[in-house]
Amino acid sequence: MASRQPPGAYGIMSEKVVFWYGCNVVRHGDIIHGSIEILRAIGLEVAPVGGPSYCCGTSKDANLRAADGMAKRTVGKFNDLAIWLAEDAPAVPGLLSSPDPATAPATVVTWCPSCHRHMNQFMEGYTDPQFPMSHFTQIVHAGRERLRERLVHPVNRRVVLHRHFGFREVDVNPLVEDLLRLIPGLELVETDVAVPGHMCSALVSVPAALKDVTRGVCNLAREVRADAVVTVFHSCQRLLCALEGSEPFHVVNYVSLLCEAMGLPLVDEYKSWKLAGSEAAVLDRIGAGRVEKLGEAFVREQLLPELLRAPAK
């Protein structure tokens, strides 16, 4: 990102939220930082949390004791954090709806559909969450008139949204399409095409399906002459971004487009690694300092295979 805005830069009273971005999105710091900027632009004071110590446990279906413990730990942290934020400085009534927003615990804003689903399907059933929860798209959509004021830089692209139909808890596609329509200069191609799963990572265990979806993305983009495919979720961005190396379109997350229109261009560094083309080029782009910090053997053995893997189509 070119330059992050200092607290208070957007000049509006803040309500407090916890922004729970999850685990796998850390490959895309651009999405995390951009999402925080967007939340702040609509008047929210953001306490970001994520990574393994806030894992929901959704990946632990083979170990229910671990899943149980992770869920309880994470809900407990959210209970503490949401109440602490409210005590620290009461929230300002406005954007968020709750019975008494001046004293209520802060809302937990989810990013990852797997975390959101796991909280809805499991965690709420046997833990004691003391906070309201909304998805990022719902919160930003609710604040879209505030956001519109910030979207002043034209983004002259013809884009098509990569849509999944599996995230039934939140109908994200029309919400994101509405947000894209706020961007000056952006031409959104309307489509009904939607693919299985709540996001592309759900398809990884069925390689033939992921291959079909990837090929379908390419065909759709060519058919509608889009110069960019817009992803909603991080795993779609992760698994599709390297198509730029062989296809005549870009792959960008909608957060990047919103931030670009706010005058805060994001750099998708993960995509640059995926497009580097060789081990040496990837290592060069990561940089010697970071490779040394992570351990070169670990980077070569554990990270490079993922970064050198091209999307099958």
Add this chain to the structure above:
Amino acid sequence: MDSLRTYLDHFVADTLDRCTRCGKCYEACPMTSYAPALAGVSPPSVVEGLLPLLRGGQGTDEAVAWVKICTQSSRCTEACPEGINAMLMVRVARMGALGSLGGEAQMQATEDPLFFRKIEAFAATQLTAEEIEQWHRASPRERTAS
């Protein structure tokens, strides 16, 4: 309810009570063509073969094949005339097939043992040390306001 297992037990009991084995959930699944073992099967029989997995029992080969290709598309839940969260039903069946509910495993877990280490590694490339300390490690009351 104070544990995941208790919660699952209630969900399973309710599901088994309400499921009529009509097979509508299977019919609505967009993924079945990706499992050769499911060619020509009877939808009610696949569901009938899946239900024992919810109790940690053995499922049929066809049921396990269905569980393996679930991508959480949720069409099954929308199709259930009894209002069962069929997507959750298939996920709990997957837990059963993985051996998590006490029975013999009928499929291998695909979890990456280095999953969290990779998360930490990518985080170290994308977030500052201060962000990692505040956003990942600090307890809620140790955080400084951002």
